[in-house]
Amino acid sequence: MSDERLLSERNPLPTAIPERLRAQLNFLVEVDKLKTVLRQSPLAAVERRENDAEHCWHLAMMVPVLAEYSDEPIDVGRTIQLVVVHDLIEIYAGDTPLYDAEAGHDQEARERAAADRLFPLLPADQAEHFRALWDEFEQRRTPEARFAKAMDRLQPFLLNWMARGGTWQAPGVTVDDVRRRKSVIGDASSSLWSAAREMIDEGVRRGWMRPSA
Amino acid sequence: MSDERLLSERNPLPTAIPERLRAQLNFLVEVDKLKTVLRQSPLAAVERRENDAEHCWHLAMMVPVLAEYSDEPIDVGRTIQLVVVHDLIEIYAGDTPLYDAEAGHDQEARERAAADRLFPLLPADQAEHFRALWDEFEQRRTPEARFAKAMDRLQPFLLNWMARGGTWQAPGVTVDDVRRRKSVIGDASSSLWSAAREMIDEGVRRGWMRPSA
Numbered sequence: 001m002s003d004e005r006l007l008s009e010r011n012p013l014p015t016a017i018p019e020r021l022r023a024q025l026n027f028l029v030e031v032d033k034l035k036t037v038l039r040q041s042p043l044a045a046v047e048r049r050e051n052d053a054e055h056c057w058h059l060a061m062m063v064p065v066l067a068e069y070s071d072e073p074i075d076v077g078r079t080i081q082l083v084v085v086h087d088l089i090e091i092y093a094g095d096t097p098l099y100d101a102e103a104g105h106d107q108e109a110r111e112r113a114a115a116d117r118l119f120p121l122l123p124a125d126q127a128e129h130f131r132a133l134w135d136e137f138e139q140r141r142t143p144e145a146r147f148a149k150a151m152d153r154l155q156p157f158l159l160n161w162m163a164r165g166g167t168w169q170a171p172g173v174t175v176d177d178v179r180r181r182k183s184v185i186g187d188a189s190s191s192l193w194s195a196a197r198e199m200i201d202e203g204v205r206r207g208w209m210r211p212s213a
Numbered sequence: 214m215s216d217e218r219l220l221s222e223r224n225p226l227p228t229a230i231p232e233r234l235r236a237q238l239n240f241l242v243e244v245d246k247l248k249t250v251l252r253q254s255p256l257a258a259v260e261r262r263e264n265d266a267e268h269c270w271h272l273a274m275m276v277p278v279l280a281e282y283s284d285e286p287i288d289v290g291r292t293i294q295l296v297v298v299h300d301l302i303e304i305y306a307g308d309t310p311l312y313d314a315e316a317g318h319d320q321e322a323r324e325r326a327a328a329d330r331l332f333p334l335l336p337a338d339q340a341e342h343f344r345a346l347w348d349e350f351e352q353r354r355t356p357e358a359r360f361a362k363a364m365d366r367l368q369p370f371l372l373n374w375m376a377r378g379g380t381w382q383a384p385g386v387t388v389d390d391v392r393r394r395k396s397v398i399g400d401a402s403s404s405l406w407s408a409a410r411e412m413i414d415e416g417v418r419r420g421w422m423r424p425s426a
Contacts, residue, residue, distance in 0.1 A: 057270035077290015
C-alpha cells in the first residue's frame with residue numbers, strides 16, 4: 001500500500017522540540033497519507049472518487065446533524081472522535097470496498113496489522129487511547145460506536161443516490177446485498193433505516209439497483 | 214464560487230422521507246462541495262494542493278492528539294466540533310489565503326453572507342446551533358475556539374515544513390509575516406508556539422523563508 005518510510009523522515013523536525021511532542025507531530029504528518037487512500041464512492045459535487053480523509057470529515061459533519069435520530073442517547077463529541085479515527089488504519093491496510101467479498105476475506109487481519117504499526121507511533125498512553133477508540137468502533141458495543149457505524153454506511157449510500165447508482169451497480173451486486181449491508185443503520189436508528197429503505201425501494205423502481213437475484 | 218443550485222436538486226430525495234430529515238440530508242449532500250474548495254497548502258503525502266474537507270479532518274485529528282498542550286482546560290469533543298464546521302462557509306465564500314492581503318479585504322463580509330446562505334438550509338434550531346459554533350470559532354472568546362484556531366494555523370505550518378517552504382515562499386512574504394500570522398498559536402498554547410518558533414528559526418536558517426525585510 002505505501003512505502004515503509006515515515007513521511008516525517010523526509011524532513012525531520014528540529015530536535016530542540018521535546019521528544020513527546022515530536023512523536024505526536026510526526027504521527028500527525030504521517031496521517032496526511034489518509035488523503036491519498038481512494039474509496040469507491042463518487043463525490044456528489046464533482047466527478048471523481050472520494051478519499052478517506054474527505055469521507056471521515058463528512059461523517060464528522062453527519063454525526064451532530066443526525067444525532068437526534070439515534071435510538072439510544074449518544075455523546076456527540078465522543079461519536080465524532082470515533083468517526084474521525086475509524087479509517088486511519090487504511091493508511092497501511094488500504095480501503096476494502098463494501099461489496100468486494102474477496103478483499104473482505106483477510107480484511108480483519110490486514111487492518112489489525114496496520115493498527116499495530118500505526119498507533120505505536122504515538123506516545124504509549126495515546127497509542128492505547130486511539131487504539132481503544134478504533135476497537136470500540138469496530139466492535140460496535142457502545143451506542144456511540146453503533147451510531148458511528150450507521151453514519152459510515154449512510155454516507156456512501158447518500159453519494160450513491162446522488163450518482164443514481166454508483167457502487168450499487170458494481171458487478172453482481174443486487175438490492176439484497178445493499179439491504180443486507182445497509183441494515184447496520186437500523187442497529188442505531190430506526191428512523192434513518194426507514195428513510196434508507198425508502199431510498200432503496202425508489203432506487204430499484206428507477207433501475208439504479210438490480211432487483212433480487 | 215459555485216452555481217446557485219443546491220446539489221440535492223439534481224436528484225431530490227423521496228418525499229416519503231419526513232421533511233425535517235430531508236432538509237438535514239439535503240444539507241449533508243450540499244456540504245460535499247467542501248471537498249472541491251482548494252487551499253494553498255501542499256499535501257505532505259503526494260504532490261497536490263489540499264482541499265478544505267481534508268484540512269478540516271486533519272484538524273479534527275490534531276485536536277485530541279495535542280489537547281494536552283492547551284494552556285487552558287478544553288473540552289476535546291466540543292473543540293473537534295468547532296474545527297469540523299469552521300470552514301463550511303468557504304463552500305460559498307471560497308478559501309482566502311492567509312498571506313493574501315487583498316483577498317483578506319472583504320473576507321469578513323463574504324464569509325458572513327455565505328453563512329447566511331448555508332446554515333438556514335438546516336431546520337431553524339440546527340441552523341442557529343451551527344451558526345453559533347462558527348461564530349464561536351471566529352470570535353475566539355472561548356478556550357476551545359482559541360485552541361481550534363491554533364490548530365488551524367499549525368496544520369498548514371506543518372505541511373509547509375514538509376514542503377520545505379510551501380506558501381512561506383509566496384511573493385512578498387517574509388519571516389515577519391509568518392511569525393505575526395502564526396503567533397495566534399501562542400494565544401492557546403505556549404508550548405506549541407515555542408515549537409513553532411523553533412521551526413520558523415530553523416526554516417530561516419535553511420532558506421525556506423525570507424528573512425526580515
